[in-house]
Amino acid sequence: MRRAASGNSGQIIPWPTPGTDFKSVPVTPQSVHCAAEPGTPPVNDTLNAQLSLWSPRYWPVHVGMTLGWLTAHLPFGVQMGLGRILGDCAYYLMRERRRVARTNLGLCFPELDTEARRTLLREHFRSLGLGVIETAMSWWTPTARLRGLARIEGLEHLHAALDAGRGVILLSAHFTTLEIGGRLLSLHAPFHVLYRRHKNAAFEAVMQRARERHFEKAIARDDMRGMLKSLKANIPVWYAPDQNYGAEHSIFVSFFGIPASTITATARLARISGARVVPFFQERLPGTGGYRLKLYPALENFPTDDEAADTQRVNTLIETEIRKTPAQYLWAHRRFKTRPPGEAPVYKEQL
Template structure:
């Protein structure tokens, strides 16, 4: 148990009592500082934006980069109140909106459903907001953190409300598919570079990108419909938009399904480009013979 982890978690607990405008103001200052000093990460963001938005001016891309670091900091600090503030405070700051039929089904349905939650900065708020309003068993997959205390804090935070099962990536697909077939929800974030193994190369903003075809695979194996969930950081907290379920998905072609996922994701990102997780090296794994981009 590291002292720094203990102090950090203590700070986040204390932050849960601070008014939201002050938390967000502190996040804005911290984000601007990170944009200035975190040079390796800023280079990743700048590279991603240049690849995905060649049509935007350098000044516009710089603005998006500065904003994205602010959202990184604000969404991280928001975990203090998401996971520690009284439930009524959390409920007041998270507004679930969008497709009424899908919202009702998430809350009270019995059919298997995958919530496709791309890496927008509000994804933890989306998980919290949705699990507050359903008793359906929901599964989420997470990556283990280096510090066991931080790992436990994140795992417990994500399972704060509802009936949440947290699985590690190494647990395999059997418990995931079993959960779906019992009529559960799966909160899935498949839009990251998990390496060459089990990935397919499909376009993302016109660039071939290694993408795991897990959305197609789990949808087929679990006989589950796919409902996209978009999370937006707003002044009052978060807006969680539930979109209509995809029609004609999955098909028998996992690569085509994965290309469709990326294409849909591009459209979502264009509505709020600075809120996507550009700090991730999304183009790290390259097709055979292609030069590295970072």
Template sequence: MAKTRYPKSYAHPRYWPTWFTIGAMHIMAWLPTPWRTRLGRALGWLAWHLAKRRRHITETNIRLAFPDLSSKAQQELAYESFIQNGISLPETAVAWCRDIQFLRTKTTFKGLEHVDKALQEGRGALLMGAHYAVLDLSAALVNLERTVDSTYRPHDNPLFNDFMMKGRARSLEEALDKNNLRRVLTRLKQNKLVWYAPDQDYGRKVSVFAPFFGQSAASIKMTARIAKMTGTACIPLRVHRKPDNEHYEIEFYPPLSDFPSGDEIADARRVNAALELMIEQAPAQYMWMHRRFKTRPEGEASVY
């Protein structure tokens, strides 16, 4: 598929919808929290009814990951996942458009001693997060207590990418292109904290198959490779919105011990097990709408 070509001038009509989106995000960011929550719930409800493809993917993922739930409970979880991810849209606007120090008193931290120990040892830490609903806000909230870098995927639209990068610069020491492995390694060797999400399916070439919620899932090998190349600590990181939708909880788990082991499949199992443990704390706050199980073992048909 050919890459979309964008005009050089941001005044071009091609960018007018992007400017509208940026303006809307600035407005959302300054709404009172209850209004942001109501707006986010409405956006989630709208997506549930309009985004048929994403809804199908979400329903399929939840059916596969939670086979012991009744059909009704699976449907309720799928719907609530859309609602929780809808709430994340105004939260992203907050992360990119405001100084989030106002959230300091609304954020609880657990396990900071694991991060501090890694920093004291001088080996930095790979903060193994996931695609939680509280996504772009995650690294910004961590930065309230400890300076952090975060990996990201550049946006194809250059205007929106500039807006996104300026917003992330508010709370990150450095935003790292996920494709620039050399820079990620450099930052870890400089004893930095790097937020990183190893929970998506990037295809057969860079993955091994390991269980994820009971399913054989293509799981990237890069986490273990980064640990091997840098000697860094791999610390699971959980960031969840509390039930009142106003407060947040951040928990750093003990770093994976004896990791990497040299066995790529065993290491992928360890990473996936850590992710499962965290996601299960608030399963509706996970982005079940991405095709986590799209790459299948040889001979297996698509589940979607």
């Protein structure tokens, strides 16, 4: 497998609109390198930037990161216990997110009675707490300790897709196990990861270092050239398109029977690059059972000429996987915030 070429920082470009002529876009090692890896600035600027991350306003982040590092070195059973306690605390303290999650569960699981949805909501917040601990684990737990925590199914599907030589889009979704799942897969196969920049500069710096240490390269979500460069080098790119990114470059397709604003970039990126799309999901097993990583065969006849059908296919695939472990999905996200024209807001805080 060839590695992506290194170079200076590239221009961040938005998601392409239909009709964009990508053959006219110059692609060079200098112009396509990950936008999250800027070119070398003057020494004084670098020093000042590093020192600014230690200003008092960032101290809570550093305290949190220190606690995360310590937690990452605890026994696995203790980590799982702490995660559940953290989730129980979050259930009572994060009232707004609890309202969002309750609304989402009511919309997506109308067949459940009130008590069943309440139980699912509590389980979801415990899963959120576990996800926080697992994020720390994915960043700082030694590799030797992680190796025994997961069993992987379907790795041959990734290898078969790579044999085509056009790159692979690892299609995933925002489960609370997302970070630990990616870290565990990285022990079996190298890949590049897409990420969304964090508004807090100190947290962003820590997250960026951790991800690039384990995933070789972290690509900003809006760096289309960086993604295309990785795929052209036949390097898998890990990608989760299931959140609400607004109306731009999105269409409304069904998600649990609800019209959901969904970006069309999965099919568009596959069409531009010729990459195969391999679904990748992870599951947290009960107790201290660890994790199951699942890779499925590459999608056949994807993409097609029907953008709406392709986008619906992605949503249906993700929905099917969510129904297997519903508590582990990120229900606290405002997935239905963007509504079709004329439709009332879903979340009360939008009123």
